[in-house]
Amino acid sequence: TRRDTTILLLGSFNDYIVGRLEQEFRLRRIASGDVALLDPAWLHDVKGIASMGRVDAAFIDALPNLEIIGNFGVGYDAVDACHAGARGIMVTNTPDVLTEEVADTAIGLLIDTVRELSRAQAFLRAGEWEKARYPLSKLSLRGRKVGIFGLGRIGKAIARRVEAFGLPVAYCNRRKADDVAYDYYPTLTALAQAVDTLILVAPGGAETSKVVNAEVLQALGENGVLINIARGSLVDEEALVEALHKGTIAAAGLDVFDNEPHVRKALLEAPNTVLLPHIGSASEKTRQAMADLVVDNLIAWFDRGVAITPVPETGHVKK
Template sequence: MPAPDILLLRPMQASVMEALEAAFALHRLDTATDPSARLAEIGPRIRGLAVNAHAPVDRALMERLPNLEIVSSFGVGYDTIDAREAGRRGVIVTNTPDVLSDEVADLALGLLLATVRQIPQADRHLREGRWPQGSFPLTATLRGRTVGILGLGRIGRAIARRLEGFGVAIAYHGRRRQEDVPYAYHPTLLALARAVHLLMVVAPGGPETSGIVDAAVLDALGPDGILINVARGSLVDEAALIAALQAGTIHGAGLDVFANEPHVPEALSALGHTVLLPHVGSGSVHTRAAMGQLVVENLVSWFSGKGPVTPVAETPWSGRT
């Protein structure tokens, strides 16, 4: 029996592409001279997609892949995939949860500390030879502060567990109260922002959460407030954030994600109380290898008749073949 045809939209890690080539008939759209013509040629044969977090999979693409069975996505977020449309068509969508939760949580705590204590700014103060002329200014603190978490999913819980060791109060907002955690629950994001000093954004991206951290939320966070975002840039109204930072409406921000990656507004880079990272939340050799392996495992498991390993909520696996 011939190997199933798999389409790769954009390049992925070499180890992932090698594993896919070994198990399937792999087609790469990123190397095609005319991607549209190539898609017209091979589209009817494609049964699986391997995609990274920034490769859009929408209705138009699915219509060109009439025999598509599964989309295996690299990353925990899958807001660039129309999972509801996939579910309507009977297409399974998988992501790579759990294997990156601890890595992202570690990075989130590092970004939080770097922003509160201005660690990059202090590093520059020393490197630029300014220490002999004066000590680095005193910074904000975690002492006596409450940290609010927007989105208490796998990563949010991993962050909360780490925060417990810092002796800070923890609160959260999500779609529902979670009875098995000891943290204070707030039924609205605005109420959470009013109650905390630092707001950690870890909720999923997508239309439902687009721009939910808006001017009103930032105003509620207040002049001592700090925003940390390790989720998706789409959750934060970037223009409102820039205005709030410039006006002193909030104290600072630590961002690993942006609205139009990899392009970052110059206004954000110019601000002194920001720490900006190039979307590196899961960016360790160890974790990216585990994520890539799960992309391959989902495809191998599916085409061996065992079903997907990590299907997303919109396309649950019922055991059908």
């Protein structure tokens, strides 16, 4: 029966998902997708994975009876979905349930970066207001043109918010979207040239690795603001640090980093930045909805032989 099916939990999940999984399955837990952590006594029992971290080809191959990997998050660049697909293993992610939350965070980060809300609060708390007024912010949202790199579900939710702010939107995407009227640019450099505010919402992985390089930052220009709520891997962080120091761009707001949770010192010390610890989807409400979708995918798979939200690379996989 399903309650005798072994699910392997990878990473530090919250109590809610652990509780739900314990109710529905037999659970094994390890800290990460490291083959050395697998116990030969039970690795043959593992039929499903619920994961918050890396699941590479070697790890997939080390589990002979694996059928499904449920990724906690809409971005699944940490899972080798192509390899899973080739091996007939299903991969699911958590789309839709976090779309509006992440879009809210992106807008909050944008406003904070441009109008210096966090820095102004630090000024007040340090008692500085008693002595002087907070300096006028050099930047404003007014008059900006916003470019969105990656016009998927979250990109569109951000675009709708930006439109409501009265700002024009342009985008770059693998293909032109036919359900929006925003200006389309086929390359990131062309988009950066056309706008002064660039919001990154594209998936991580090899295709987008370090696409925001010195050339793109140069194209964004001295009034430029970079916002990243996607993956740190999209940005050449060394080039970004240099661009911030030199004034090649004006400011950056980052929720994601190349080597999380480690944030490179040069970035912590760079001027005009707002840095957040990857909290885009991190409300109790949204994280619970994501957890439910991970568990519901596993239940659907073992009860009915179907996944609710399969990723495209494994859309063909049958139980």
